[in-house]
Amino acid sequence: xxxxxxxxxxxxxxxxxxxxxTYAKKIGSEVIAVSGGSSSDLAKLGEYGASKVLVDRAVVxxxxxxxxxxxxxxxxxxxxxxxxxxxxITAKAVAPRLSVRLKAGLISGAIALPDLSNGFSCxxxxxxxxxxxxxxxxxxxxxxxxxxxxxQPEVTGAACAVEEFNSNAGxxxxxxxETKKPEGNIPLPEAELVVSAGRGLKGPENxxxxxxxxxxxxxxxxxxxxxxxxxxxxxxxxxxxxxVAIRPNLYIAAGISGxxxxxxxxxxxxxxxxxxxxxxxxxxxxxxxxxxxxxxxILPKLTEAVKKFHAAN
Amino acid sequence: xxILVCISKSPDTTxxxxxxxxxxxxxxxxxxxxxxxxxxxxALVRALEIKEAQGGNVTIITVGNAADEAVIxxxxxxxxxxxxxxxxxPTDAYFTAFQIAEYxxxxxxxxxxxxxxxxxxxxxxxxxxxxxxxDIPFISLATKLDINGSTLKLEQExxxxxxxxxxxxxxxxxxxxxxxxxxxxxxxGIMAARTKPLQVVAPVACDVMTAYTSYSxxxxxxxxxxxxxxxxxxxxxxxxxxxxxx
Numbered sequence: 001x002x003x004x005x006x007x008x009x010x011x012x013x014x015x016x017x018x019x020x021x022t023y024a025k026k027i028g029s030e031v032i033a034v035s036g037g038s039s040s041d042l043a044k045l046g047e048y049g050a051s052k053v054l055v056d057r058a059v060v061x062x063x064x065x066x067x068x069x070x071x072x073x074x075x076x077x078x079x080x081x082x083x084x085x086x087x088x089i090t091a092k093a094v095a096p097r098l099s100v101r102l103k104a105g106l107i108s109g110a111i112a113l114p115d116l117s118n119g120f121s122c123x124x125x126x127x128x129x130x131x132x133x134x135x136x137x138x139x140x141x142x143x144x145x146x147x148x149x150x151x152q153p154e155v156t157g158a159a160c161a162v163e164e165f166n167s168n169a170g171x172x173x174x175x176x177x178e179t180k181k182p183e184g185n186i187p188l189p190e191a192e193l194v195v196s197a198g199r200g201l202k203g204p205e206n207x208x209x210x211x212x213x214x215x216x217x218x219x220x221x222x223x224x225x226x227x228x229x230x231x232x233x234x235x236x237x238x239x240x241x242x243x244v245a246i247r248p249n250l251y252i253a254a255g256i257s258g259x260x261x262x263x264x265x266x267x268x269x270x271x272x273x274x275x276x277x278x279x280x281x282x283x284x285x286x287x288x289x290x291x292x293x294x295x296x297x298i299l300p301k302l303t304e305a306v307k308k309f310h311a312a313n
Numbered sequence: 314x315x316i317l318v319c320i321s322k323s324p325d326t327t328x329x330x331x332x333x334x335x336x337x338x339x340x341x342x343x344x345x346x347x348x349x350x351x352x353x354x355x356a357l358v359r360a361l362e363i364k365e366a367q368g369g370n371v372t373i374i375t376v377g378n379a380a381d382e383a384v385i386x387x388x389x390x391x392x393x394x395x396x397x398x399x400x401x402x403p404t405d406a407y408f409t410a411f412q413i414a415e416y417x418x419x420x421x422x423x424x425x426x427x428x429x430x431x432x433x434x435x436x437x438x439x440x441x442x443x444x445x446x447x448d449i450p451f452i453s454l455a456t457k458l459d460i461n462g463s464t465l466k467l468e469q470e471x472x473x474x475x476x477x478x479x480x481x482x483x484x485x486x487x488x489x490x491x492x493x494x495x496x497x498x499x500x501x502g503i504m505a506a507r508t509k510p511l512q513v514v515a516p517v518a519c520d521v522m523t524a525y526t527s528y529s530x531x532x533x534x535x536x537x538x539x540x541x542x543x544x545x546x547x548x549x550x551x552x553x554x555x556x557x558x559x
Contacts, residue, residue, distance in 0.1 A: 011473075100407065127432070131530050173481070179474060217559065273548070285534070289538050289551060290540065292542065
């Protein structure tokens with residue numbers, strides 16, 4: 001069974017992309033990757049199981065319609081039966097389009113390998129992480145969009161060939177006028193460790209202790225909705241129902257009470273640590289480890305303990 | 314501008330999530346349905362703001378049965394002009410998108426708005442599928458939408474940042490936080506909603522591509538282990554040896 005993986009490579013190859021290649025390798029006998037853009041890094045997808053990478057340099061930047069035509073052409077020319085995406089922003093626009101174009105059932109937000117015992121089904125997150133569903137696909141061709149951090153990338157081979165691919169994807173109807181990206185941060189959906197804080201921090205001037213802990217851990221920083229709404233922190237840091245949904249290995253929440261809308265964005269985290277002065281805060285019910293105390297005392301102590309740990313290990 | 318806003322019902326955010334019939338069906342017992350928040354707060358309200366600024370018409374559309382008309386009336390109370398209900402169970406995203414695309418193609422809209430996802434299925438599928446079925450551009454996760462003649466200027470979320478794009482109408486846009494602020498319907502709106510036109514349309518034939526065959530709930534979380542606030546070394550040690558995350 002041939003599997004095609006779409007790789008969004010505008011900002012280099014993300015860890016989520018490597019996860020998608022590893023996932024495809026576990027399903028299919030042969031994995032072929034397809035990408036637009038100017039990345040020179042694509043050969044390394046071979047290390048994770050791709051036998052070759054098709055790249056159409058004429059397809060750049062965010063027009064989902066153009067990318068869809070490219071992926072459809074690659075599916076056609078390779079005869080792939082399963083197409084895998086990493087469930088990130090570009091894929092969320094491309095995978096549904098491709099589903100209609102190829103008449104291929106789409107499983108979005110997959111968190112496990114497909115189950116072939118009774119047809120073709122896959123486990124996904126539903127009800128904002130409060131439950132799981134099994135989606136069965138009834139079409140011959142299938143599309144799976146894999147939630148980031150559902151499995152670890154595995155090196156299985158060596159760099160592979162990168163072939164120029166003319167997909168005749170046509171021109172882009174959407175014109176990109178400007179791109180605004182803060183420098184140097186770990187994008188939140190990609191981060192394995194996240195330190196997050198809420199109104200308990202009392203003001204934006206106090207975020208130094210949050211950043212100190214994040215730096216000591218090598219973690220990304222996040223915040224609760226009220227903190228983003230009053231402008232203490234930028235909106236892209238807001239995790240929760242209306243913000244970004246994340247599923248890191250470790251989520252440390254300081255001074256966040258844990259409203260149901262906040263939990264909806266973080267309940268996929270493998271381990272949750274909650275630090276709060278209020279021992280009745282609802283977040284403790286969703287936590288693995290809890291510390292009741294003043295965040296202004298606990299966070300610096302935890303930062304020191306992390307530094308001590310890293311020095312010793 | 315002629316705007317079509319796609320709405321879906323979703324269980325109130327605080328609803329208890331449970332399943333029946335051998336875990337094959339969502340248990341609707343005691344569940345209060347609302348307009349999916351992304352559809353209401355961002356897509357519908359922005360559509361109304363555009364209409365208020367430059368005139369036009371806002372039609373809402375949903376795929377659902379007669380019981381869903383309560384949710385439609387709520388969207389009308391917020392200010393939409395008229396509504397369309399495709400009379401069918403929204404079995405999967407493709408079925409839903411196909412029905413909406415058929416209606417939209419036959420009725421010449423300049424702009425089709427959706428929320429970024431529903432809070433029950435979280436698939437982010439319907440908007441992109443409508444756009445492909447209509448063969449028009451799709452701008453996902455838009456946080457800002459301005460209109461100048463037939464040109465749409467949008468800001469959309471991209472990985473770790475924001476992208477500013479321009480595209481000509483007609484287009485499909487999925488709306489995320491930042492697009493508009495929630496509006497509470499007033500008594501006049503609620504009264505007016507009762508008599509606004511609600512057209513019921515029969516569905517067209519459509520292939521079934523996917524189905525939810527079963528559901529499950531996450532295992533109950535073990536009780537939270539409380540750590541002495543004066544012993545952060547213990548917490549770090551547990552994260553390393555027990556949780557194995559650092």
